Amino acid sequence: MKLAILGSGKIVHDFLPVVKDIPEIEVKAIFGTVRSIGKMEILQTQFSIDQVYTDIEECLASEAFDTVYVALPNHLHFSFAKKALEHGKHVICEKPFTLQNAELLELEKLASEKNLVLIEAITNQYLPNFKSIKTALETIGQLKIIECNYSQYSSRYDAFKEGTILPAFNPKMGGGALMDINIYNIHLVVGLLGKPLKVNYYANVEREIDTSGMLVLDYGEQKVVCIGAKDSSASIRSTIQGTKGAIIINGPTNTLESFTIESLGAVQSINDNQHTHRMYEEFLVFNRVIQENDQKFVKQQLAHSKIVMEIVEAALADAKISLG
Ligand SMILES: NC(=O)c1ccc[n+]([C@@H]2O[C@H](COP(=O)([O-])OP(=O)(O)OC[C@H]3O[C@@H](n4cnc5c(N)ncnc54)[C@H](OP(=O)(O)O)[C@@H]3O)[C@@H](O)[C@H]2O)c1
The missing domain is CATH 3.30.360.10 (Dihydrodipicolinate Reductase; domain 2)
Structure with missing residues (x-):
């Protein structure tokens, strides 16, 4: 999996050290606000991330990665996940998936039309x-x-x-x-x-x-x-x-x-x-699901997330x- 991370907050700092234990996941890019550019550059050096972006369109236009991990505040999950799917990227989204069920249904439809993986990062x-x-x-x-x-x-x-x-x-x-x-x-x-x-x-x-x-x-x-x-x-x-x-x-x-x-x-x-x-076990599974485009598993997990x-x-x- 070639990954772009959206956000550079608490959960991203928690997640990045885990990636070294899953060599199949390569973090290619990190996106965030202009005010967080210094923080992202530190992470870039520390974890050998190729690119830092503050413009989401520019970020998603890149072909260096196939998957986006949405680690932004809850109210931004829907709009950023939607944008990522529209750009043909698989999406791993932090909990809670969206604020309304209708938003999740819309994302599910879009992902299914484009044969992309859409899955919630929920450790347990x-x-x-x-x-x-x-x-x-x-x-x-x-x-x-x-x-x-x-x-x-x-x-x-x-x-x-x-x-x-x-x-x-x-x-x-x-x-x-x-x-x-x-x-x-x-x-x-x-x-x-x-x-x-x-x-x-x-x-x-x-x-x-x-x-x-x-x-x-x-x-x-x-x-x-x-x-x-x-x-x-x-x-x-x-x-x-x-x-x-x-x-x-x-x-x-x-x-x-x-x-x-x-x-x-x-x-x-x-x-x-x-x-x-x-977070190790969930990302191990996400990597496999994306490699194999295991849509059966995606459907099963989405059914759970919708409940x-x-x-x-x-x-x-x-x-x-x-x-x-
Ligand atoms: N799975 C878990 O165990 C776990 C644990 C904690 C959190 N989470 C989930 O992870 C998500 C993030 O939580 P967090 O604790 O990491 O939050 P956080 O520390 O507040 O970080 C949020 C990040 O999003 C960025 N951001 C905010 N508004 C933005 C915008 N308009 N455009 C681009 N970037 C923006 C922030 O940048 P600035 O700092 O520049 O605003 C910051 O880098 C939440 O959905 C939360 O529920 C999951």
Whole structure:
């Protein structure tokens, strides 16, 4: 895969060191704002990136890369992914895919017409521990309750309270606890159970954005609560309860660091993740999917992403929050 990265923020700094462990991925270009040119030039030197761009048309006109990784603030995912597809590039897009499901449907149509790969970068779906948790479900009897809690006090919340609204808390930029943090819980649950019958979101809303909230998903015979908070902290863990035992996931749902199975009086701790970085496995798969243009896999992952978007849309409507 020959890659162009859009953005030079936190996630890009996190991602670039991982690429050296996947030699098939060559980072050919980085695009960003004029104000970030210094930052991009440092990354260019550090990671041997051929080109730095501040003009998106100029960047996308290049034939030096076949794939674009959209790592921009949430409200820009749709427009930049669309532009990239229009220029014939495969697209890997950061979470949340888009702000509205209709936007995702439009991207899907465009990618399909052009026979391009369009896929969401969502770490937990690709981690070995996710597969192992799915397998472990067989050992805990009939599944009844899932509770995911990803609550982490954000230093940006202090600024927010004083009136400085950074992207993570800005409704116009697709911020909020649901989109930023609870989305990982939603992906985990959809990966395990699929589409829920009913969605409710009970949110703490300040300045028109959810600073924390509880998402309740009703699956009929299973009930799920996903808690995401940026205004308070708690032990970050998730529990999956069945009639014969429970699975406890230690740590956040984007890393799935390890988990414990408590069943029939026995306790078993498991960690099947191989690589220390959460993004390694997903990019390994994206590289293969793009090499093989595996449209069957793309369809399957898009079906998953669309369920997540439908949940997000229903939840935000329920809490009367509008983004974008
Ligand atoms: N997968 C994960 O684990 C994970 C973790 C964190 C974030 N994310 C996702 O990754 C995305 C980026 O998050 P982040 O934490 O990296 O954000 P960030 O640190 O705020 O970085 C955003 C980047 O986008 C650039 N940008 C902003 N407006 C732009 C524009 N109009 N044109 C071009 N570039 C623009 C910024 O440049 P300036 O600094 O010059 O404005 C900055 O380089 C978000 O969608 C987030 O949800 C994913």
